[in-house]
Amino acid sequence: MKIPINPMVASWNWFSYWCSSYPAYSVAVATLSGIGSGYLLSKADQSFWFFIPAAITALLSALPPSATAYWDRKNDLDEDATAARERVMDQAIPPLLEEACQLSTSRSNQRVVALKGAAQIVTKDLIAAYSLVPNVRAAVYQVSDDGKKMTVLARAGRNQKPQPFVRGTTRGDQAFKVLAMTENFEFVADLSEAPSSWEGSGKGYKTYISAPIRVGDSGYGMLTLDAPKVGDLDSRDGSTVSLLAATLSIYFSEATRTTRNLS
Structure with missing residues (x-):
């Protein structure tokens, strides 16, 4: 069963967004609350009961600036994380593409070695790009020569070995469908809301992105x-994963072009 969203957290996020988006209104609320608190405090010497609403309005006057600071800080952290991921991708992809350009003249065994090296680089770079996400895990799967399963070629991140996908099982068949889907990636925000047809292990993770490694009709x-x-994770991260998957597709195509052609 999915854990419901805490209404207090949702309300605070909404209020913080509102204060940050409409600073003039938030300043007006804070100012009016401050004026009201001052007025009530001036009456507190007449009756103790004036002190309670005075304290409440004083608290209200502090909420808008606190909420604005919270939301702005949250946005700054999101922007810092995005910038860090973009820097990693900018540093990772050009060297991979440069090496890929040389594969056409390489020997068969050299292309296989290059594929394994590229897969390791991609998983490690993904973990570096998402270093702010606790226990994130990246994995590259490879279709076997007989086309009956996908096994892990490289992985990085959380110390939990991914399991293979085997054709003929519900979990395996769903994974192989990714190779033929029209979209560039599949994003599942919450496994508790995943379709009933989904049969992943779900061990150690609650959200994931998967991108096919393919060239034309050939799924690798x-x-x-x-x-x-x-x-x-969110849907924007799918573009990063799919871009790296497309880069790896060159290596897979070169490594297998003399031995097999799987669809």
Whole structure:
């Protein structure tokens, strides 16, 4: 059963967003509350009961600036995380593409070694890009030569080995459908709301992104990123994962072009 959203947290987030988005109104609320608190305090010497509403209005006058600061700080952290991920991607992809350009003239065994190296680099770079997400995990899956399963070629992050996907099982068949889907990636924000057809293990994670590694109609594998907390990933992260998956597709295509052609 899905844990419901705390209404107090949701209300605070909404109020913080409102105060940050409409600073003039939040200043007006704070000012009016401050004036009201001052007036009530001036009457407190006449009756103790004036002190209670005075304290409440004083608290209200402090809420708008606190909420604005909270929301602005939250946005700053989000922007810092996005900038850090963009920097990692800018540093990771160009060297991979440069090496990929040289694969066409490399020997078969060299292309296989290059594929394994690229898969390791991509998973490690993904973890570096999402270093602010606790216990995040990245994995590269490779379709076997007989096309009956996908096994892990490289992984990084959370110390929990991903399980293979086997055709003929509900979990495996769903994973192989990713290779043929029209979208560039699949994002599941909350596994508790996943379709009934989903049969992943769900061990250690509550949200994930998977992107097919393919060239045309040939599916070679899948790149996944998962995290244990709902909200750690969002749909924008799917573009990062799919971009790296597309980069890996060059390596897969080169490594397998003389041995097999899976669809």
